[in-house]
Amino acid sequence: MKEQGLLLIVSGPSGAGKGTVVEALLARGGYALSISATTRPPRPYEQEGVHYFFQTEKEFEDMVQADGFLEHAAFCGHHYGTPKNYVLQQMAQGKHVILEIEVQGAFQVKEKYPEAVLLFLAPPSLAELKKRLEGRGTEDAQTIAARLRRAQEEMALVEKYDYLVVNSQVEDAVADIEAILRAEKRRCIRQKEFLQHFREGQEGLC
Ligand code: 5GP
16 A cells, blocks of 8 residues: 655745745655635736636635535635645645645644644745745735735744744755655654554564
């Protein structure tokens, strides 16, 4: 039987560099990225089914009713949700599945799947975050201000996460995450099958 992959939640303020870090992880192989559904309008460069599944409020609500989401949450006036089936399939195939989601969703997942790894990616400072958001040029001043406020609220919840990685250099953040997952795989709690095999083997030998 294939070893089940890990469920890795990556949260952090928009502008923390989650997209870049996740892209670098995907390039290494062995990872799958969950594509979320959202009611937010697409940014100019965003593609349907690549960055998000863009949905109407009605489509989103129907999916909630059909229990199609692993978790869902509201963020700055829009809804976001993780389609359940893809995540479960990929984990069963041994891939580490990455959910790039905000804090409320992360806590919902942890409640349903306590074995999920919760990782918070932070920018080096609030000033740097502001600079990155302004440099991106995809949001107006009001939206940037709302996202900075939200970033501070999110940072206040970091201690409920399993890991905090500061994204000063992308390569360093990626190396940290790989080390974390490697160690997570070695936790005794995740090696029940191996331990079971040992117990059964001993019975046969005595
Ligand atoms: P953005 O609008 O910048 O793409 O995303 C806003 C926030 O929503 C980010 O923190 C992002 O990680 C989060 N997000 C994206 N997809 C999901 C999702 O499926 N569920 C939840 N709870 N948050 C999401």
